[in-house]
Amino acid sequence: MSAARHPAAQAFPIVGGEVTVGGIGLSTLAVRVGQTPFYAYDRQLLKARVAQLRSVLPKSISLHYAMKANPMPAVVGEFARLVDGIDVASGAEMRVALDAGMDPHEISFAGPGKSEVELAQGVAAGILFNAESMREIRALAPISQRLGRPARVAVRVNPGFELKLSGMKMGGGPKQFGIDEEVVPEALAEIGRLGLQFEGFHIFSGSQNLRPEAICEAQVKALQLAIDLSRHAPGPVRTVNLGGGFGIPYFPGEKRLDLAAVGEHLAGIVQAAKTDLPDVHLVIELGRYLVGEAGVYVCRILDKKVSRGEVFLVVDGGLHHHLAASGNFGQVIRKNYPVVVGNRMGASRLEKASVVGPLCTPLDLLADRMELAEASPGDLVVVFQSGAYGQTASPHAFLSHPSAVEVFV
Ligand SMILES: *Cc1c(COP(=O)(O)O)cnc(C)c1O
Numbered sequence: 001m002s003a004a005r006h007p008a009a010q011a012f013p014i015v016g017g018e019v020t021v022g023g024i025g026l027s028t029l030a031v032r033v034g035q036t037p038f039y040a041y042d043r044q045l046l047k048a049r050v051a052q053l054r055s056v057l058p059k060s061i062s063l064h065y066a067m068k069a070n071p072m073p074a075v076v077g078e079f080a081r082l083v084d085g086i087d088v089a090s091g092a093e094m095r096v097a098l099d100a101g102m103d104p105h106e107i108s109f110a111g112p113g114k115s116e117v118e119l120a121q122g123v124a125a126g127i128l129f130n131a132e133s134m135r136e137i138r139a140l141a142p143i144s145q146r147l148g149r150p151a152r153v154a155v156r157v158n159p160g161f162e163l164k165l166s167g168m169k170m171g172g173g174p175k176q177f178g179i180d181e182e183v184v185p186e187a188l189a190e191i192g193r194l195g196l197q198f199e200g201f202h203i204f205s206g207s208q209n210l211r212p213e214a215i216c217e218a219q220v221k222a223l224q225l226a227i228d229l230s231r232h233a234p235g236p237v238r239t240v241n242l243g244g245g246f247g248i249p250y251f252p253g254e255k256r257l258d259l260a261a262v263g264e265h266l267a268g269i270v271q272a273a274k275t276d277l278p279d280v281h282l283v284i285e286l287g288r289y290l291v292g293e294a295g296v297y298v299c300r301i302l303d304k305k306v307s308r309g310e311v312f313l314v315v316d317g318g319l320h321h322h323l324a325a326s327g328n329f330g331q332v333i334r335k336n337y338p339v340v341v342g343n344r345m346g347a348s349r350l351e352k353a354s355v356v357g358p359l360c361t362p363l364d365l366l367a368d369r370m371e372l373a374e375a376s377p378g379d380l381v382v383v384f385q386s387g388a389y390g391q392t393a394s395p396h397a398f399l400s401h402p403s404a405v406e407v408f409v
Contacts, residue, residue, distance in 0.1 A: 006249075006338035006384060008248075008338050009338060011045055012042070018345060022042045035402075036298060036317065037315075039391050039404055046078055049289075049293070053259070057284070061270065064087050065290055066089075067287070068287060069287025069292065070291045075291065091121045094125065104126040108127060109128070110156055123151045127152070131187070132179065137153065140153065140194070154199045155179055155188065157226075157229065192235070197235075201240050203226065207245050212262050219266065242284050252335070287389075294387040297321065298382055300317075312353065313356070315357055317366075318358060319394070320359060320399060321390070350373060354368055355372075360399065366383060
Protein backbone atom coordinates (compact mmCIF):
# COMPACT_ATOMS: atom_id res chain seq x y z
CA MET A 1 0.00 0.00 0.00
CA SER A 2 1.51 3.32 -0.94
CA ALA A 3 1.23 6.06 1.65
CA ALA A 4 -0.82 8.21 -0.71
CA ARG A 5 -3.49 5.51 -0.73
CA HIS A 6 -3.27 4.81 2.99
CA PRO A 7 -6.73 5.24 4.57
CA ALA A 8 -5.29 8.07 6.68
CA ALA A 9 -4.45 10.17 3.66
CA GLN A 10 -8.04 10.31 2.42
CA ALA A 11 -9.08 12.56 5.28
CA PHE A 12 -6.84 15.35 3.96
CA PRO A 13 -8.02 16.30 0.46
CA ILE A 14 -5.47 17.02 -2.24
CA VAL A 15 -5.94 20.40 -3.92
CA GLY A 16 -3.57 21.60 -6.64
CA GLY A 17 -1.15 18.78 -5.90
CA GLU A 18 -0.96 19.66 -2.20
CA VAL A 19 -2.25 18.03 0.94
CA THR A 20 -4.73 20.33 2.69
CA VAL A 21 -5.41 20.52 6.41
CA GLY A 22 -8.61 22.20 7.52
CA GLY A 23 -9.05 23.36 3.93
CA ILE A 24 -5.66 25.11 3.83
CA GLY A 25 -2.98 24.05 1.34
CA LEU A 26 0.22 22.85 2.91
CA SER A 27 2.58 25.59 1.62
CA THR A 28 0.20 28.31 2.74
CA LEU A 29 -0.25 26.62 6.07
CA ALA A 30 3.53 26.47 6.54
CA VAL A 31 3.71 30.23 5.97
CA ARG A 32 0.81 30.81 8.33
CA VAL A 33 2.46 28.75 11.04
CA GLY A 34 5.71 30.64 10.52
CA GLN A 35 8.04 27.68 10.72
CA THR A 36 8.58 24.05 10.02
CA PRO A 37 8.40 21.56 11.63
CA PHE A 38 4.86 21.73 12.93
CA TYR A 39 1.95 19.59 13.93
CA ALA A 40 -1.46 20.51 12.52
CA TYR A 41 -4.71 19.08 13.88
CA ASP A 42 -7.95 19.34 11.95
CA ARG A 43 -10.98 20.49 13.96
CA GLN A 44 -13.55 19.14 11.49
CA LEU A 45 -11.96 15.71 11.61
CA LEU A 46 -12.22 15.65 15.41
CA LYS A 47 -15.87 16.58 15.21
CA ALA A 48 -16.53 13.99 12.52
CA ARG A 49 -14.85 11.28 14.56
CA VAL A 50 -16.92 12.04 17.65
CA ALA A 51 -20.09 12.16 15.54
CA GLN A 52 -19.24 8.80 14.01
CA LEU A 53 -18.71 7.26 17.46
CA ARG A 54 -21.95 8.76 18.75
CA SER A 55 -23.84 7.28 15.83
CA VAL A 56 -22.52 3.80 16.52
CA LEU A 57 -22.21 3.57 20.31
CA PRO A 58 -25.25 3.05 22.53
CA LYS A 59 -26.64 6.40 23.68
CA SER A 60 -26.20 5.62 27.35
CA ILE A 61 -22.43 5.04 27.09
CA SER A 62 -20.32 8.02 28.09
CA LEU A 63 -17.45 8.88 25.82
CA HIS A 64 -14.33 10.19 27.54
CA TYR A 65 -11.19 11.67 26.04
CA ALA A 66 -7.90 10.35 27.47
CA MET A 67 -6.01 13.61 27.07
CA LYS A 68 -2.46 12.30 27.33
CA ALA A 69 -2.89 11.34 23.66
CA ASN A 70 -2.90 15.05 22.81
CA PRO A 71 -2.97 17.62 25.60
CA MET A 72 -2.79 20.76 23.40
CA PRO A 73 -5.10 23.15 25.28
CA ALA A 74 -7.04 24.15 22.15
CA VAL A 75 -7.69 20.49 21.33
CA VAL A 76 -8.73 19.72 24.89
CA GLY A 77 -11.01 22.77 24.74
CA GLU A 78 -12.72 21.36 21.66
CA PHE A 79 -13.13 17.95 23.29
CA ALA A 80 -14.55 19.56 26.42
CA ARG A 81 -17.50 20.58 24.23
CA LEU A 82 -17.72 17.34 22.25
CA VAL A 83 -17.35 14.49 24.75
CA ASP A 84 -18.81 13.56 28.13
CA GLY A 85 -15.66 13.50 30.20
CA ILE A 86 -11.89 13.90 30.19
CA ASP A 87 -9.41 11.47 31.69
CA VAL A 88 -6.24 13.04 32.98
CA ALA A 89 -3.00 11.48 34.16
CA SER A 90 -1.30 14.29 36.09
CA GLY A 91 -2.06 17.39 38.10
CA ALA A 92 -0.96 19.54 35.18
CA GLU A 93 -3.32 17.74 32.78
CA MET A 94 -6.09 18.22 35.31
CA ARG A 95 -5.47 21.98 35.19
CA VAL A 96 -5.75 21.99 31.40
CA ALA A 97 -9.01 19.99 31.53
CA LEU A 98 -10.46 22.38 34.11
CA ASP A 99 -9.31 25.42 32.12
CA ALA A 100 -10.98 23.88 29.07
CA GLY A 101 -14.27 24.18 30.90
CA MET A 102 -14.86 20.50 31.59
CA ASP A 103 -17.21 19.90 34.49
CA PRO A 104 -14.97 18.59 37.34
CA HIS A 105 -17.54 15.92 37.99
CA GLU A 106 -16.71 14.46 34.58
CA ILE A 107 -12.94 14.54 34.96
CA SER A 108 -11.18 11.41 36.16
CA PHE A 109 -7.57 11.06 37.17
CA ALA A 110 -5.72 7.77 36.60
CA GLY A 111 -2.05 6.86 36.74
CA PRO A 112 0.29 5.32 39.27
CA GLY A 113 2.26 7.39 41.76
CA LYS A 114 -0.07 10.32 42.30
CA SER A 115 1.69 12.79 44.57
CA GLU A 116 0.23 14.26 47.75
CA VAL A 117 -0.07 17.58 45.93
CA GLU A 118 -1.93 15.99 43.01
CA LEU A 119 -4.26 14.14 45.37
CA ALA A 120 -5.03 17.40 47.18
CA GLN A 121 -5.54 19.24 43.86
CA GLY A 122 -8.02 16.61 42.76
CA VAL A 123 -9.99 16.58 46.00
CA ALA A 124 -10.15 20.37 45.97
CA ALA A 125 -11.36 20.32 42.36
CA GLY A 126 -13.91 17.57 42.99
CA ILE A 127 -12.71 15.23 40.27
CA LEU A 128 -12.89 11.42 40.37
CA PHE A 129 -9.76 9.48 41.28
CA ASN A 130 -9.05 6.12 39.74
CA ALA A 131 -7.06 4.78 42.68
CA GLU A 132 -4.05 2.75 41.69
CA SER A 133 -2.87 1.58 45.12
CA MET A 134 -3.75 1.23 48.79
CA ARG A 135 -1.33 4.08 49.48
CA GLU A 136 -3.39 6.44 47.34
CA ILE A 137 -6.61 5.39 49.04
CA ARG A 138 -5.14 5.92 52.50
CA ALA A 139 -3.54 9.23 51.57
CA LEU A 140 -6.90 10.58 50.39
CA ALA A 141 -8.45 10.25 53.87
CA PRO A 142 -6.56 13.02 55.72
CA ILE A 143 -6.80 15.28 52.64
CA SER A 144 -10.58 14.79 52.56
CA GLN A 145 -10.78 15.66 56.23
CA ARG A 146 -8.63 18.73 55.87
CA LEU A 147 -10.65 20.03 52.92
CA GLY A 148 -14.00 19.02 54.40
CA ARG A 149 -15.11 17.05 51.35
CA PRO A 150 -14.77 13.32 50.76
CA ALA A 151 -12.58 12.30 47.85
CA ARG A 152 -14.46 10.65 45.00
CA VAL A 153 -12.83 7.30 44.34
CA ALA A 154 -13.09 4.51 41.81
CA VAL A 155 -10.78 1.54 42.02
CA ARG A 156 -8.61 0.88 39.03
CA VAL A 157 -8.48 -2.88 38.80
CA ASN A 158 -5.56 -4.81 37.39
CA PRO A 159 -7.58 -7.68 35.99
CA GLY A 160 -6.49 -11.25 35.67
CA PHE A 161 -6.98 -10.96 31.89
CA GLU A 162 -5.37 -8.79 29.26
CA LEU A 163 -6.47 -7.25 25.99
CA LYS A 164 -5.37 -9.76 23.37
CA LEU A 165 -3.15 -8.54 20.55
CA SER A 166 -2.90 -5.02 21.89
CA GLY A 167 -0.13 -2.69 20.89
CA MET A 168 0.50 -2.01 24.55
CA LYS A 169 -0.71 -4.23 27.38
CA MET A 170 -1.77 -2.39 30.48
CA GLY A 171 -3.50 -5.04 32.53
CA GLY A 172 -3.15 -8.71 33.41
CA GLY A 173 -0.25 -10.35 35.22
CA PRO A 174 2.05 -8.31 37.42
CA LYS A 175 1.62 -4.62 36.49
CA GLN A 176 2.31 -1.19 37.91
CA PHE A 177 -1.25 -0.16 36.97
CA GLY A 178 -4.25 -0.60 39.20
CA ILE A 179 -4.87 -2.81 42.17
CA ASP A 180 -4.72 -6.56 41.58
CA GLU A 181 -8.17 -8.03 41.26
CA GLU A 182 -7.51 -10.33 44.26
CA VAL A 183 -6.74 -7.37 46.54
CA VAL A 184 -9.64 -5.18 45.42
CA PRO A 185 -12.09 -6.42 48.11
CA GLU A 186 -9.61 -5.23 50.73
CA ALA A 187 -9.26 -1.86 48.98
CA LEU A 188 -13.04 -1.49 48.85
CA ALA A 189 -13.32 -2.19 52.58
CA GLU A 190 -10.68 0.46 53.22
CA ILE A 191 -12.55 3.04 51.12
CA GLY A 192 -15.68 2.34 53.18
CA ARG A 193 -13.84 2.45 56.49
CA LEU A 194 -12.18 5.78 55.61
CA GLY A 195 -15.48 7.35 54.55
CA LEU A 196 -14.36 8.19 51.01
CA GLN A 197 -17.02 8.53 48.34
CA PHE A 198 -16.92 5.26 46.41
CA GLU A 199 -18.06 5.56 42.81
CA GLY A 200 -17.04 2.47 40.88
CA PHE A 201 -14.40 0.70 38.88
CA HIS A 202 -11.93 1.47 36.15
CA ILE A 203 -10.72 -1.48 34.11
CA PHE A 204 -8.36 -0.56 31.29
CA SER A 205 -6.54 -3.49 29.82
CA GLY A 206 -4.70 -2.23 26.77
CA SER A 207 -4.40 0.07 23.84
CA GLN A 208 -4.09 0.21 20.01
CA ASN A 209 -6.27 -2.79 19.22
CA LEU A 210 -7.69 -3.26 15.73
CA ARG A 211 -9.62 -6.47 16.42
CA PRO A 212 -13.24 -5.98 17.46
CA GLU A 213 -13.46 -9.53 18.90
CA ALA A 214 -10.58 -8.83 21.27
CA ILE A 215 -12.02 -5.47 22.37
CA CYS A 216 -15.46 -6.99 22.92
CA GLU A 217 -14.06 -9.92 24.86
CA ALA A 218 -12.17 -7.54 27.15
CA GLN A 219 -15.33 -5.46 27.70
CA VAL A 220 -17.42 -8.51 28.60
CA LYS A 221 -14.76 -9.59 31.07
CA ALA A 222 -14.42 -6.08 32.49
CA LEU A 223 -18.15 -5.83 33.11
CA GLN A 224 -18.29 -9.29 34.68
CA LEU A 225 -15.38 -8.40 36.91
CA ALA A 226 -17.11 -5.20 38.01
CA ILE A 227 -20.26 -7.18 38.78
CA ASP A 228 -18.30 -9.74 40.81
CA LEU A 229 -16.41 -7.06 42.71
CA SER A 230 -19.54 -5.03 43.37
CA ARG A 231 -20.47 -7.55 46.08
CA HIS A 232 -17.60 -6.11 48.13
CA ALA A 233 -18.33 -2.47 47.36
CA PRO A 234 -19.03 -0.06 50.22
CA GLY A 235 -21.85 1.54 48.22
CA PRO A 236 -23.65 1.35 44.89
CA VAL A 237 -21.48 1.12 41.79
CA ARG A 238 -22.21 4.31 39.88
CA THR A 239 -19.60 4.19 37.15
CA VAL A 240 -17.72 1.46 35.39
CA ASN A 241 -15.04 2.65 33.04
CA LEU A 242 -14.56 -0.22 30.60
CA GLY A 243 -11.35 1.20 29.12
CA GLY A 244 -11.06 1.59 25.39
CA GLY A 245 -8.15 0.40 23.38
CA PHE A 246 -9.66 1.24 19.98
CA GLY A 247 -6.77 1.29 17.53
CA ILE A 248 -6.09 3.17 14.29
CA PRO A 249 -4.30 1.80 11.22
CA TYR A 250 -0.71 2.98 11.13
CA PHE A 251 1.16 0.47 9.06
CA PRO A 252 0.86 -1.12 5.62
CA GLY A 253 -1.80 -3.82 5.60
CA GLU A 254 -3.56 -2.70 8.78
CA LYS A 255 -7.31 -2.38 8.44
CA ARG A 256 -9.64 0.05 10.14
CA LEU A 257 -11.34 -1.14 13.30
CA ASP A 258 -14.87 -2.38 12.56
CA LEU A 259 -16.59 0.17 14.77
CA ALA A 260 -20.08 -1.09 13.97
CA ALA A 261 -19.20 -4.49 15.42
CA VAL A 262 -17.92 -2.89 18.64
CA GLY A 263 -21.02 -0.68 18.88
CA GLU A 264 -23.41 -3.58 18.44
CA HIS A 265 -21.61 -5.54 21.07
CA LEU A 266 -21.65 -2.62 23.51
CA ALA A 267 -25.43 -2.49 23.19
CA GLY A 268 -25.45 -6.02 24.64
CA ILE A 269 -23.17 -4.93 27.48
CA VAL A 270 -25.48 -2.05 28.35
CA GLN A 271 -28.36 -4.53 28.68
CA ALA A 272 -26.32 -6.95 30.78
CA ALA A 273 -25.20 -4.13 33.09
CA LYS A 274 -28.79 -3.01 33.73
CA THR A 275 -29.71 -6.26 35.46
CA ASP A 276 -26.76 -6.59 37.79
CA LEU A 277 -25.68 -2.98 38.33
CA PRO A 278 -28.90 -0.95 38.04
CA ASP A 279 -27.33 2.39 39.07
CA VAL A 280 -24.37 2.11 36.78
CA HIS A 281 -23.17 4.51 34.19
CA LEU A 282 -20.80 2.95 31.63
CA VAL A 283 -17.82 4.85 30.29
CA ILE A 284 -15.33 4.20 27.53
CA GLU A 285 -12.17 6.23 27.34
CA LEU A 286 -10.36 6.81 24.09
CA GLY A 287 -7.24 8.73 23.22
CA ARG A 288 -5.67 7.92 19.89
CA TYR A 289 -8.94 6.81 18.28
CA LEU A 290 -10.37 10.29 18.84
CA VAL A 291 -7.41 12.37 17.77
CA GLY A 292 -4.71 10.26 16.12
CA GLU A 293 -6.05 10.42 12.59
CA ALA A 294 -6.86 14.12 12.76
CA GLY A 295 -3.25 15.26 12.90
CA VAL A 296 -0.25 15.53 10.61
CA TYR A 297 3.37 16.31 11.30
CA VAL A 298 5.06 18.48 8.69
CA CYS A 299 8.77 19.09 8.18
CA ARG A 300 10.90 20.53 5.40
CA ILE A 301 13.59 18.87 3.34
CA LEU A 302 16.97 20.52 4.00
CA ASP A 303 19.25 18.28 2.02
CA LYS A 304 19.15 15.41 -0.40
CA LYS A 305 21.98 12.93 -0.31
CA VAL A 306 22.78 9.80 -2.22
CA SER A 307 24.80 7.24 -0.34
CA ARG A 308 25.92 4.18 -2.24
CA GLY A 309 22.89 4.32 -4.47
CA GLU A 310 20.28 5.05 -1.77
CA VAL A 311 18.51 8.40 -1.49
CA PHE A 312 18.28 10.20 1.86
CA LEU A 313 16.02 13.19 2.32
CA VAL A 314 17.31 15.07 5.37
CA VAL A 315 14.55 17.08 7.03
CA ASP A 316 14.40 19.73 9.76
CA GLY A 317 12.34 17.46 12.03
CA GLY A 318 12.60 13.93 13.27
CA LEU A 319 12.69 11.63 16.24
CA HIS A 320 12.96 14.51 18.72
CA HIS A 321 9.50 15.74 17.65
CA HIS A 322 7.90 12.49 16.61
CA LEU A 323 9.36 9.54 18.44
CA ALA A 324 6.50 7.24 17.45
CA ALA A 325 6.98 7.76 13.70
CA SER A 326 10.66 6.94 14.12
CA GLY A 327 9.60 3.56 15.48
CA ASN A 328 10.98 4.09 18.97
CA PHE A 329 7.76 4.47 20.99
CA GLY A 330 6.74 0.95 21.82
CA GLN A 331 7.10 -0.69 18.41
CA VAL A 332 8.80 -4.07 18.39
CA ILE A 333 9.64 -4.10 14.69
CA ARG A 334 10.07 -0.74 12.98
CA LYS A 335 7.49 -0.02 10.27
CA ASN A 336 6.84 3.11 8.26
CA TYR A 337 4.06 5.48 9.21
CA PRO A 338 2.19 6.80 6.16
CA VAL A 339 4.55 9.49 4.81
CA VAL A 340 4.25 11.61 1.63
CA VAL A 341 5.89 14.59 0.02
CA GLY A 342 2.89 16.80 0.71
CA ASN A 343 3.46 19.45 -1.95
CA ARG A 344 4.06 16.93 -4.74
CA MET A 345 0.96 14.80 -4.58
CA GLY A 346 0.19 12.96 -7.77
CA ALA A 347 3.72 13.53 -9.09
CA SER A 348 4.54 11.18 -11.91
CA ARG A 349 8.19 10.75 -10.96
CA LEU A 350 8.64 8.53 -7.93
CA GLU A 351 11.78 7.59 -6.14
CA LYS A 352 12.65 5.23 -3.34
CA ALA A 353 14.00 7.35 -0.48
CA SER A 354 14.53 7.40 3.26
CA VAL A 355 13.48 10.43 5.27
CA VAL A 356 15.91 11.14 8.09
CA GLY A 357 16.17 13.86 10.69
CA PRO A 358 19.14 15.98 11.76
CA LEU A 359 20.00 14.01 14.89
CA CYS A 360 23.29 12.15 15.14
CA THR A 361 21.72 8.73 15.48
CA PRO A 362 20.54 6.17 12.93
CA LEU A 363 17.32 5.93 14.98
CA ASP A 364 16.31 9.33 13.57
CA LEU A 365 14.37 7.84 10.69
CA LEU A 366 10.88 8.95 9.62
CA ALA A 367 10.62 6.79 6.50
CA ASP A 368 12.73 3.82 5.61
CA ARG A 369 13.16 3.30 1.85
CA MET A 370 9.64 4.35 0.89
CA GLU A 371 8.27 4.99 -2.58
CA LEU A 372 7.88 8.80 -2.53
CA ALA A 373 7.44 11.58 -5.05
CA GLU A 374 10.83 12.70 -6.33
CA ALA A 375 11.66 15.55 -3.97
CA SER A 376 14.17 18.34 -3.46
CA PRO A 377 15.25 20.64 -0.64
CA GLY A 378 12.41 23.00 0.27
CA ASP A 379 9.70 20.38 -0.22
CA LEU A 380 7.40 19.47 2.65
CA VAL A 381 7.24 15.99 4.12
CA VAL A 382 3.96 14.99 5.77
CA VAL A 383 3.59 12.22 8.32
CA PHE A 384 -0.06 11.17 8.70
CA GLN A 385 -1.62 9.52 11.79
CA SER A 386 0.24 12.01 13.96
CA GLY A 387 -2.50 13.53 16.10
CA ALA A 388 -1.79 11.31 19.12
CA TYR A 389 1.39 10.58 21.04
CA GLY A 390 3.38 13.02 18.90
CA GLN A 391 4.53 16.32 20.29
CA THR A 392 4.37 15.52 24.01
CA ALA A 393 5.53 11.92 23.64
CA SER A 394 8.86 12.92 22.10
CA PRO A 395 12.27 13.89 23.52
CA HIS A 396 12.37 17.54 22.38
CA ALA A 397 15.58 18.47 24.09
CA PHE A 398 17.62 15.70 22.49
CA LEU A 399 20.34 17.49 20.46
CA SER A 400 18.86 20.92 21.24
CA HIS A 401 17.23 21.63 17.90
CA PRO A 402 14.22 23.98 17.86
CA SER A 403 10.89 22.52 18.92
CA ALA A 404 7.95 21.88 16.63
CA VAL A 405 4.90 24.09 17.07
CA GLU A 406 1.29 22.95 17.07
CA VAL A 407 -1.69 24.46 15.33
CA PHE A 408 -5.35 23.54 15.43
CA VAL A 409 -7.10 24.45 12.20
C1 LIG B 1 -3.36 6.01 27.74
C2 LIG B 1 -4.64 5.63 28.32
C3 LIG B 1 -5.78 5.62 27.53
C4 LIG B 1 -5.80 5.99 26.08
O1 LIG B 1 -5.25 5.00 25.28
P1 LIG B 1 -5.40 5.17 23.70
O2 LIG B 1 -4.68 4.03 23.12
O3 LIG B 1 -4.79 6.48 23.33
O4 LIG B 1 -6.84 5.15 23.39
C5 LIG B 1 -6.97 5.30 28.13
N1 LIG B 1 -7.02 4.99 29.44
C6 LIG B 1 -5.92 4.95 30.22
C7 LIG B 1 -6.05 4.59 31.64
C8 LIG B 1 -4.70 5.26 29.70
O5 LIG B 1 -3.62 5.23 30.47
